[in-house]
Amino acid sequence: MQAAARAFADKGFHATTTRDIASGAGLSPAGVYVHFGSKEELLFNLSRTGHESALREVRAAVADAATPTQQLADLVATFSQWHAEQYEIARVVQYEHHHLTPEHHAEVLALRKQIDAVVRGILEAGTREGLFTIDDIGDTALALLSIAVDVARWYSPTIRRTPAQIGATNAHLALRLVGAAT
Amino acid sequence: MQAAARAFADKGFHATTTRDIASGAGLSPAGVYVHFGSKEELLFNLSRTGHESALREVRAAVADAATPTQQLADLVATFSQWHAEQYEIARVVQYEHHHLTPEHHAEVLALRKQIDAVVRGILEAGTREGLFTIDDIGDTALALLSIAVDVARWYSPTIRRTPAQIGATNAHLALRLVGAAT
DNA sequence: ACGGTGACTAAGCGCTTGCTTAGTTTCGCA
DNA sequence: TGCGAAACTAAGCAAGCGCTTAGTCACCGT
Numbered sequence: 397m398q399a400a401a402r403a404f405a406d407k408g409f410h411a412t413t414t415r416d417i418a419s420g421a422g423l424s425p426a427g428v429y430v431h432f433g434s435k436e437e438l439l440f441n442l443s444r445t446g447h448e449s450a451l452r453e454v455r456a457a458v459a460d461a462a463t464p465t466q467q468l469a470d471l472v473a474t475f476s477q478w479h480a481e482q483y484e485i486a487r488v489v490q491y492e493h494h495h496l497t498p499e500h501h502a503e504v505l506a507l508r509k510q511i512d513a514v515v516r517g518i519l520e521a522g523t524r525e526g527l528f529t530i531d532d533i534g535d536t537a538l539a540l541l542s543i544a545v546d547v548a549r550w551y552s553p554t555i556r557r558t559p560a561q562i563g564a565t566n567a568h569l570a571l572r573l574v575g576a577a578t
Numbered sequence: 579m580q581a582a583a584r585a586f587a588d589k590g591f592h593a594t595t596t597r598d599i600a601s602g603a604g605l606s607p608a609g610v611y612v613h614f615g616s617k618e619e620l621l622f623n624l625s626r627t628g629h630e631s632a633l634r635e636v637r638a639a640v641a642d643a644a645t646p647t648q649q650l651a652d653l654v655a656t657f658s659q660w661h662a663e664q665y666e667i668a669r670v671v672q673y674e675h676h677h678l679t680p681e682h683h684a685e686v687l688a689l690r691k692q693i694d695a696v697v698r699g700i701l702e703a704g705t706r707e708g709l710f711t712i713d714d715i716g717d718t719a720l721a722l723l724s725i726a727v728d729v730a731r732w733y734s735p736t737i738r739r740t741p742a743q744i745g746a747t748n749a750h751l752a753l754r755l756v757g758a759a760t
Numbered sequence: 761a762c763g764g765t766g767a768c769t770a771a772g773c774g775c776t777t778g779c780t781t782a783g784t785t786t787c788g789c790a
Numbered sequence: 791t792g793c794g795a796a797a798c799t800a801a802g803c804a805a806g807c808g809c810t811t812a813g814t815c816a817c818c819g820t
Contacts, residue, residue, distance in 0.1 A: 410592035546724035
């Protein structure tokens with residue numbers, strides 16, 4: 397799965413051959429099929445566990461914070477940091493999920509909607525408590541997720557900023573986006 | 579090129595066959611090769627003209643605005659709107675450019691850097707004139723571009739908002755991000 | 761010592777891929 | 791009307807694809 401994640405992130409699902417994955421894992425081409433029934437099954441396992449991992453981290457960050465302001469800051473920081481630290485899996489999660497079979501795609505989309513719902517929930521709470529000034533919750537949630545998700549696109553381990561620093565920066569920008577006091 | 583743009587945007591470069599492109603254009607598989615030497619050449623033509631089109635629009639928007647505040651708003655609005663209106667080409671531009679040959683990739687990267695430079699220039703001018711409050715110009719430019727570029731990922735013609743409305747929303751969010759008075 | 765089980769490979773099958781070749785049709789222009 | 795060039799196709803080639811098959815090997819409880 398590690399070899400597959402690396403290859404999918406680097407070249408994309410369809411440009412990756414099962415022979416790439418096998419040799420990346422130190423196996424013969426047939427060796428992969430002892431553990432996975434198909435290339436798509438490998439993508440699905442990566443995509444599902446990746447989404448679950450992100451959702452788990454996001455929920456933990458929100459649970460540990462007291463106010464909507466702190467929740468939003470921690471959520472964006474955690475989610476951004478995850479996209480940097482796990483940038484290979486994050487790229488598979490963000491850019492390859494539409495190559496899944498319809499059934500697998502639906503399963504993964506449900507997890508994505510849960511992440512979206514967490515963000516919306518915080519924005520609603522913050523607006524209700526008068527902490528945030530927001531025109532439209534859906535549009536703002538989308539912009540917040542854009543900033544965090546896009547980290548996977550441009551992040552590289554050779555970059556100036558550390559994942560933690562990226563998380564802190566994006567958390568700060570997020571609070572500005574919702575008009576929260578900092 | 580239209581058929582190729584549609585197919586590349588829909589399924590990705592490697593998942594698209596030359597037969598897909600040919601039949602999409604109403605040609606036999608060999609008919610494509612009368613006009614293009616290879617599938618990669620088609621991608622390069624789409625990617626180059628797409629980048630040039632985006633850069634042209636962005637530069638025009640900036641040239642027509644008086645203050646850095648107005649320039650930033652118009653740039654983000656125009657760039658976001660472009661990613662919605664031309665969402666098929668935009669997806670090719672944003673997600674397929676790394677499948678180009680190294681030479682072609684370098685040529686397209688130069689165009690991307692020019693777009694980046696326009697954004698940075700406005701942020702520097704706005705900061706210099708005391709209009710913007712920004713921690714780091716590079717980080718902020720990246721976040722602004724993330725919001726605009728990500729439109730190509732989620733936009734669909736069936737969506738509630740029009741491309742112009744998306745541009746207006748994102749322009750408003752952009753001004754918030756840089757701490758500009760609205 | 762031995763039988764069963766799971767991990768693994770060498771070889772390769774059937775199919776699809778990007779692209780070519782050889783030949784036909786269409787078309788602008790003299 | 792006739793001609794050269796450009797646009798196009800039917801057929802297919804070599805290579806690479808996902809995946810299978812038949813068989814070997816290492817290991818572990820009895």
